[in-house]
Amino acid sequence: MVVFPEGGRGVRTRIRELRARKNLTQAELADAVGVRRETIVFLERGKYNPSLKLAHDVAVVLDTTIDELFSFDGDVDVVLEE
Numbered sequence: 001m002v003v004f005p006e007g008g009r010g011v012r013t014r015i016r017e018l019r020a021r022k023n024l025t026q027a028e029l030a031d032a033v034g035v036r037r038e039t040i041v042f043l044e045r046g047k048y049n050p051s052l053k054l055a056h057d058v059a060v061v062l063d064t065t066i067d068e069l070f071s072f073d074g075d076v077d078v079v080l081e082e
Contacts, residue, residue, distance in 0.1 A: 012072070022061075
């Protein structure tokens with residue numbers, strides 16, 4: 001069982017920062033990974049949890065790793081039931 005801190009969990013992303021470093025627009029990144037620009041907007045705002053494939057594709061285009069691209073707010077406690 002995974003226990004999330006009170007208030008839920010949130011995803012932080014560095015997509016906007018890394019996209020800007022590569023001088024890519026949201027539309028260009030969206031085209032490169034095969035999604036709509038609105039999907040990139042939601043990803044950048046942390047309002048959309050991508051599939052593993054989409055996270056991988058974005059990381060590849062931005063020359064980074066998934067771990068560097070996304071992080072979670074708060075700690076997650078894993079409780080093993082006996």
